[in-house]
Amino acid sequence: MVAVNTQQPFSVTLRVWRQAGPAQPGKFVEYAAKDLSPNMSFLEMLDVVNDELTVKGEEPIAFAHDCREGICGTCSCTINGKPHGPGKGIATCQTYMRSFKDGDTIFVEPFRARAFPVVKDLITDRTAFDTITQAGGFITARAGSAPDANALPIPKGDADLAMDAAQCIGCGACVAACKNASAMLFVSAKVGHLGLLPQGQAERDRRVLAMVNTMDTLGFGSCTNQYECSAACPKLISHDFIARMNRDYLKATFRDAFKPAPAGGGGGA
Amino acid sequence: MATLDSKIPSGPLADKWRKHKTEIKLVNPANKRKYEVIVVGAGLAGASAAATLADLGYKVKCFVFHDSPRRAHSIAAQGGINAAKNYQNDGDSVHRLFYDTLKGGDYRAREANVHRLAEVSVNIIDQCVAQGVPFAREYGGLLANRSFGGAQVSRTFYARGQTGQQLLLGAYSALSRMVGAGAVDLHTNSEMLDLVVVDGQAKGVIIRDLVTGEITRHSADAVILATGGYGNVFNHSTSARGSNTTAIWRAYKRGACMANPCYTQIHPTCIPVSGDYQSKLTLMSESLRNDGRIWAPRKTGDNRAPAEIPEGDRDYYLERLYPSFGNLAPRDIASRAAKRVCDEGRGVGPTGLGVYLDFADAIHRLGEPAVRERYGNLFDIYHEITAESAYKSPMRIYPAVHYTMGGLWVDYNLMSNVPGLFVLGEANFSDHGANRLGASALMQGLADGYFVIPYTVGDYLAGQKPGSRPSVDAPEFKQAEVNVRGMTTRFISNKGQQPVSYFHKKLGKIMWEHCGMARTKAGLEAALQKIPALRDEFNASVNVPGSGDTLNQSLEQAGRVADFIELGELMCRDALTREESCGGHFREEYQHPDGECKRDDEKFGHVAAWEFQGEGKAPVRNTEPLNYEFTKMSVRNYK
Numbered sequence: 001m002v003a004v005n006t007q008q009p010f011s012v013t014l015r016v017w018r019q020a021g022p023a024q025p026g027k028f029v030e031y032a033a034k035d036l037s038p039n040m041s042f043l044e045m046l047d048v049v050n051d052e053l054t055v056k057g058e059e060p061i062a063f064a065h066d067c068r069e070g071i072c073g074t075c076s077c078t079i080n081g082k083p084h085g086p087g088k089g090i091a092t093c094q095t096y097m098r099s100f101k102d103g104d105t106i107f108v109e110p111f112r113a114r115a116f117p118v119v120k121d122l123i124t125d126r127t128a129f130d131t132i133t134q135a136g137g138f139i140t141a142r143a144g145s146a147p148d149a150n151a152l153p154i155p156k157g158d159a160d161l162a163m164d165a166a167q168c169i170g171c172g173a174c175v176a177a178c179k180n181a182s183a184m185l186f187v188s189a190k191v192g193h194l195g196l197l198p199q200g201q202a203e204r205d206r207r208v209l210a211m212v213n214t215m216d217t218l219g220f221g222s223c224t225n226q227y228e229c230s231a232a233c234p235k236l237i238s239h240d241f242i243a244r245m246n247r248d249y250l251k252a253t254f255r256d257a258f259k260p261a262p263a264g265g266g267g268g269a
Numbered sequence: 270m271a272t273l274d275s276k277i278p279s280g281p282l283a284d285k286w287r288k289h290k291t292e293i294k295l296v297n298p299a300n301k302r303k304y305e306v307i308v309v310g311a312g313l314a315g316a317s318a319a320a321t322l323a324d325l326g327y328k329v330k331c332f333v334f335h336d337s338p339r340r341a342h343s344i345a346a347q348g349g350i351n352a353a354k355n356y357q358n359d360g361d362s363v364h365r366l367f368y369d370t371l372k373g374g375d376y377r378a379r380e381a382n383v384h385r386l387a388e389v390s391v392n393i394i395d396q397c398v399a400q401g402v403p404f405a406r407e408y409g410g411l412l413a414n415r416s417f418g419g420a421q422v423s424r425t426f427y428a429r430g431q432t433g434q435q436l437l438l439g440a441y442s443a444l445s446r447m448v449g450a451g452a453v454d455l456h457t458n459s460e461m462l463d464l465v466v467v468d469g470q471a472k473g474v475i476i477r478d479l480v481t482g483e484i485t486r487h488s489a490d491a492v493i494l495a496t497g498g499y500g501n502v503f504n505h506s507t508s509a510r511g512s513n514t515t516a517i518w519r520a521y522k523r524g525a526c527m528a529n530p531c532y533t534q535i536h537p538t539c540i541p542v543s544g545d546y547q548s549k550l551t552l553m554s555e556s557l558r559n560d561g562r563i564w565a566p567r568k569t570g571d572n573r574a575p576a577e578i579p580e581g582d583r584d585y586y587l588e589r590l591y592p593s594f595g596n597l598a599p600r601d602i603a604s605r606a607a608k609r610v611c612d613e614g615r616g617v618g619p620t621g622l623g624v625y626l627d628f629a630d631a632i633h634r635l636g637e638p639a640v641r642e643r644y645g646n647l648f649d650i651y652h653e654i655t656a657e658s659a660y661k662s663p664m665r666i667y668p669a670v671h672y673t674m675g676g677l678w679v680d681y682n683l684m685s686n687v688p689g690l691f692v693l694g695e696a697n698f699s700d701h702g703a704n705r706l707g708a709s710a711l712m713q714g715l716a717d718g719y720f721v722i723p724y725t726v727g728d729y730l731a732g733q734k735p736g737s738r739p740s741v742d743a744p745e746f747k748q749a750e751v752n753v754r755g756m757t758t759r760f761i762s763n764k765g766q767q768p769v770s771y772f773h774k775k776l777g778k779i780m781w782e783h784c785g786m787a788r789t790k791a792g793l794e795a796a797l798q799k800i801p802a803l804r805d806e807f808n809a810s811v812n813v814p815g816s817g818d819t820l821n822q823s824l825e826q827a828g829r830v831a832d833f834i835e836l837g838e839l840m841c842r843d844a845l846t847r848e849e850s851c852g853g854h855f856r857e858e859y860q861h862p863d864g865e866c867k868r869d870d871e872k873f874g875h876v877a878a879w880e881f882q883g884e885g886k887a888p889v890r891n892t893e894p895l896n897y898e899f900t901k902m903s904v905r906n907y908k
Contacts, residue, residue, distance in 0.1 A: 021819065039543045047770065048546055054768040054823065059814045062822055064336070067509040068549045069650065071434055072340040087653075094653045119480055120820045127457070130337050134449035138442035139401045143321045143719040144392070146399035150356060153410025163403040163428060166435060170339055194401050 009035045010102035014049065016061055017109040022117050022125075028107070038098035042085065043068060043075065045097055046108075062121040070094040070234060073169030076176075077122050078109045083173035083232045091171060091234040111176035115183070115219040126172045128218040129186060136210035137190040139200050158196050165193040167235040177232035180221030185229035187211050188245035189237050195248055205252035212249055271526050271880050273893040276680040277381040282899045283363075286385040289681070290724055294731035301326035303735035306726065307474055307489040309461045309516055311338030313433075313440055313711060314694030315495030317718025320443035323452035325723055327730075330487060331444070331453050332476055334460040334511065334825075339441045342497055342509040343714060346433025347554035347647065349417065349425035350397075350711040352390040357414050361422040363387045368900070370709060373419040373599050374674070374702020375852035375866060376874075376902040377529070379895060381681060382699045389720040390712050394426055396719055400439040404428050415559055417707035419599040419907075425708045430554055430646045436711055440718070460825065462756070463749040464492065464520045464690065467739045471520075471690035475749045477757075479825060482818040484753055486741040490733050491689045491726055494520060495718070498673035498695035500533065502833045502840065503785070504777025506670035507539060507552040513829040514836050517677050517696050525685040526878035526891060528678035528698035530836065531844035534705055534853050535786050536671030537563075537603035540654050540664075541623045545774075550669040551654055553626065554647055555707040558596040560631035560640065561664070563587050563603070565624045569614035575625055575663050586610055594907040601704045601853045602865075602907060604668035608786050609864065611667070618665045627663035668786060672710060674701040674853065675843075678878040678893070682725035683717060686878075689733075691726060693717035698876070703852025757817040760827045765810035769826040772807045776830070776837055779803065784841050789857045793845040800838045807834060839879055839888065846890060849873045870902045 011034040019026030033049050040048075043065050050060035066074040075092040079085035085095040100106060108122065116124040166189070174185035191208050194200035200207070223242055230239045278289040296304065305328040308319040316338055319331040335341060353366040367387040371378060394412070398404065404426050405413040414423040428435040447453040458479040465473035465486070473488040499514035500506035521527045538553045564585045566578055586606055591598045598606070607624050610616065617623045632640050637660060641648070648659045655665070676698040683691050683699070694714040701709065739745070783789075783796035807830070815821045850859040850866035851873070859867040876893040 037544050037546065040546050041548070044546045044548050047548055051768045051770055054812055054814055055766065057764075057812075057814065060823060062820055066335065066340055066511045067342065067345045069345060069551050070653075071345050071431065072335075072342070072509060074336065074340050089649075090653060094650075096653065096656075098656060123820065126336065130339075130445065130448075130455075130457075133339075133442065133445040136449075138446040139399070140446060141396065141399035141443070142324055143317070143396055143723065146392070146395035149354070149394045149398040149404075150411050152398075154406055155410050156406045156408050159403050159406040159410075162401075163405075163435075166403050166428075166438065167431065169434075170337065193403065197401050197403070199399055199401050 007038065009037060011036065012100055012103070013105045015105060015107045016122070018061070018121055019118050021120060026118065036097050038096065040097045041068065041093060042079070042095040042097065043093050062123050064123045065093060068093040071169060073171035076111045076124060076171055076173070078111055078176060080107050083111055083176040084234055089234060089236045091169070111172050113172070113175045113181035113220070115181060116172055116175065124172070128183070128220070129170050129172065131218060132183070132187060132211050132214050133190065135214035136203070136207040137194070139194055139203060152198055154198060162193045162196040165189040165196070165237060165241050168237055169235060171234060173232045173234060174229035175220065177228040178221065179226065179228070180224060182223045182229070183215050183220040184223040184242045184245070185233065185237060185239065187215050188241040191245045191248060192241040204248065205255055208245060208248045208252050209256060270889060271686045271878065271891050273526070273678065273686060273878055273891055274680060275379060275893055276682060277379065278681065282380060282384050285381050286388055293724060293728035296727045296731050298326055300735050302328060304328065304490045304730050304733070305330065305738060306491050306493060307332070307487060308493045308495060309474065310341065310495035310497060310696070311441070311444060312341035312343035312495060312497055312694060313437055313714030314718045315341070315493070316437070316440035316444040317715050318493055318495060318693055318722045319453050320440065320447050321719055321723045322726065323447040329447070329453045330456065330489065332456045332459040332461055332474070334458065334479060336457055338444055338455065338457070339438060341437060342512050343437045343711070344434045345509065346711055347430045347552060348556040349415065349427035349432045349708040350393065350436060351417065351424050351706070351708040352394045352426060352712065353387055353424060354391055354394060356412060357423045359422045361424050365422065366390060366424065369420050370700070370706055371702065371900060372905055373706035374704050375868065375905055376702065376870070376897070377532070377851050377895065378700055378702030380897055380899055385721070386700050386713060386716050389716045392720055393712060393715045397436060397439050400443060402428065402435045402439045415556055416597060418555055418558065418597045418603070419594070419706040427556065430556070430644065433711060436715065440715070461496070461516045462519065462753045462828070464523045465745050465749045466523050466687060467743055467745045470688045472739050473741065473746060475753050477753065480820050482816070482821070484750060486746040486750055488738050488741050488746065490730055490738045491691060493691040493693060493722065493726070494677070494696050495693040496696045498676070499833070499836055500670045500673050502776065502837050503670040503780045504773045505542060505547065505550050505781070507536060507550050510549060513832070515829050515832045517692070518832040518836055520677060520685070520687070520690060522881050523687065524881065525687045525690055526678040526880050527675070527839060528876050528878040529675040529703070529843065530840045530879065531784065531847060531854050532674035532703050532852065533670060534600060534672035534674060535604040535668045536600055537607055537668050538626060538666045539669035539671070540651065541618055541620060541667040551650060552669070552671060553651060553664060553666055555600070557626060557644060557647060560643070561596065561626040561628050562630060563596055563624055563626055565610045565615045565617065571615070575627070584615070591907045598907050599704060599706060604786060605855060605864070607668055623665040623667045625663035626666045628659060629663070632660065672705055674698065674703060674705055678876065682728060683721055684725065684729060689729060691722060693722060703854055756828060757824065760811065760813040760824055761817050763811060763813065765812045767810050767812055769811060769813070769823055769830050772803065772811060773830045773833070775803055776800070776834055780837050780840070784837070784844050787855050787857050788844050790845065793841045796841040797838065797845070800834060800841065804834045807831065842888070843877055843879065847873055847877065866905070874902065
């Protein structure tokens with residue numbers, strides 16, 4: 001982050017993508033953002049601009065946000081061509097105006113990907129991620145049936161690596177950053193997290209096949225190993241998980257093709 | 270007057286829940302699919318409830334206003350989750366967790382509820398590990414623990430500084446599994462705008478689709494609200510911007526009682542406010558108090574840089590005032606101590622509203638890498654916001670609104686006084702009394718969703734005839750829809766001058782000044798004049814651009830702020846009536862000479878549950894006595 005040495009108020013010019021709905025055409029519209037404090041967050045700057053628009057009787061800029069501390073994954077702007085803006089390892093809501101300087105022109109767009117259609121202005125529909133998770137991103141564990149938590153020690157290294165992957169906030173920056181709009185980093189983070197844990201073994205093959213196959217039907221592109229996804233990820237999740245998932249997928253595909261068919265069951269007495 | 274029967278089972282404290290589970294009614298497996306249950310909200314409580322009820326075989330419809338259930342605000346909880354596992358062999362037990370929680374709540378919670386919470390805490394950890402929640406572990410592979418405020422044992426389980434995220438993603442994965450299996454009908458971008466009560470029982474909701482603006486009616490055999498807390502009534506809080514009171518407030522207006530609304534938690538360690546544009550406050554986890562030491566300059570107006578203030582000129586006031594708990598004093602006590610220090614003119618930072626949280630000793634003792642491993646992500650957050658490194662100089666922190674212990678009144682079964690309406694998690698009032706201990710919110714959300722509601726909802730449904738839920742064409746549904754449409758039209762057609770945020774900020778200032786960390790009769794009476802005036806101003810001059818037939822964030826906020834204004838008034842009324850100090854409710858008139866809370870168990874050893882009487886009419890204050898059978902209400906002592 002480039003720190004501004006001064007606490008002086010400053011001004012920037014915004015060029016913001018405005019689009020009334022999924023079927024309407026969109027365009028960049030210019031707004032002046034004046035008297036900004038370097039300690040303002042980027043989204044607080046948009047709040048101020050929106051209040052000014054409202055007072056003028058214009059419709060404010062729709063943008064997605066909620067927790068404003070980088071963990072819910074709701075915010076999703078591409079700022080000057082970079083998903084989540086100039087900072088490394090942070091989300092849009094953690095971007096502060098001290099990253100910009102007086103007189104800058106800032107382009108603000110929604111995350112762009114075929115699988116994430118624009119809903120309005122800067123908001124996109126990321127339901128595809130939920131659909132992938134619903135296909136297999138879980139460990140089946142009925143409430144009330146779990147064994148004691150310490151009955152199964154897990155090596156610290158495995159648990160830590162699983163946690164690295166599990167940190168994914170599901171924002172979609174990886175997809176927006178990828179020239180192919182691939183969702184491999186998102187999917188591999190979940191496959192990696194659950195596959196690294198002993199609890200996740202029973203469904204490991206089924207999970208990776210179901211998640212990857214669902215991903216492929218939803219309009220995401222393929223991975224061509226450019227690693228823009230990891231660079232844009234607010235949690236800096238490593239692309240190593242993609243390689244790990246590719247191995248899992250290959251093994252699962254073979255096992256699935258050659259597995260013996262179990263005899264059918266029947267009702268009880 | 271509403272009847273408030275707590276339905277606490279008879280028998281010894283430790284046997285109540287076990288006995289209750291064997292005595293309540295069951296629904297047979299083939300009948301479960303004939304019942305439809307609506308769950309509103311998909312945070313820890315909502316997602317775990319929806320997933321578990323669907324797994325049992327009920328038909329579940331789940332509504333969330335977020336674009337995905339994974340975004341609910343439980344995700345932002347940092348520090349951890351308590352459980353009486355005693356894995357550290359340090360003397361913990363179910364009884365001790367029960368006692369710490371009850372005492373932490375300043376003896377204003379129900380004994381039986383709190384004991385059940387402590388009992389099921391151990392199952393929660395088992396359940397979460399089975400789901401793949403990657404809790405922190407020791408090198409031997411066993412689960413690691415740390416300490417939290419108000420406890421003298423290490424019983425807090427954690428996943429770095431992202432425990433809430435990992436627990437929510439666990440519940441989200443369980444919910445996703447049920448959605449994938451077709452057992453949960455999930456509606457995202459869907460905000461509940463009214464509760465439908467038919468023949469005195471909760472039988473449905475009115476929902477607005479936040480993308481298309483479409484308003485729809487949904488009927489069910491039971492309705493579960495798990496919609497979180499109302500801290501945003503203060504505008505500045507650690508809650509997510511979208512967190513709101515609308516679902517529970519509209520249920521209140523349909524007859525559900527609102528219990529102890531004035532019990533709010535002010536968290537001692539948040540990043541101080543930096544300007545008027547500020548939209549939210551960011552918490553620095555309580556876990557930091559395991560290794561960080563809180564101090565302020567001994568002298569007033571000492572504006573030297575922290576490194577230049579020698580040890581002798583520093584006041585480690587928590588260690589001085591509360592030697593046995595030190596920096597891990599409960600939140601309400603630590604917050605008020607910080608306020609007193611700043612009121613004395615010893616605060617630090619540009620506004621004077623701040624104290625230091627210093628890691629120099631911990632870095633010296635453990636080395637920077639160990640501190641980084643424990644708290645690295647929190648130090649990073651601090652750096653993003655302030656552009657300062659907490660490895661080099663102490664953090665500046667100040668208390669901020671963090672949690673609301675009050676909420677809709679529920680009985681032991683988590684059912685409100687409106688039959689068929691259940692309330693879980695932060696949205697209810699049940700388990701934390703007047704102050705919640707750290708790492709207990711996650712515990713309560715998951716206890717309610719995974720382990721309580723699956724039993725108690727069955728007890729209610731067993732008394733409902735399968736297939737008897739009303740049609741959405743019933744007059745009550747039509748009337749509720751007309752009510753919702755009327756509100757939307759009023760906002761859109763009211764072409765005033767001010768954005769919604771203008772009113773939210775004004776309300777926040779009134780609430781923080783008069784109903785915040787310290788409250789007085791005069792202040793609360795002033796607030797009760799100011800808030801109705803603000804409501805009139807809001808109605809006359811709010812400007813909501815755009816239409817109701819599309820995604821309209823101003824319209825969403827207008828509805829939420831309108832509800833906050835009304836709730837704020839009720840909170841002040843509740844705070845004014847409760848003429849004692851307890852936990853997070855501190856009335857300056859009622860304090861011991863050392864500044865601690867002075868409770869009045871004789872007059873206020875009860876739950877206050879407010880009942881709506883109609884627009885413009887004063888609500889009725891019902892009470893539920895808190896009968897302590899097993900514990901003595903005593904003066905909290907952390908010295």
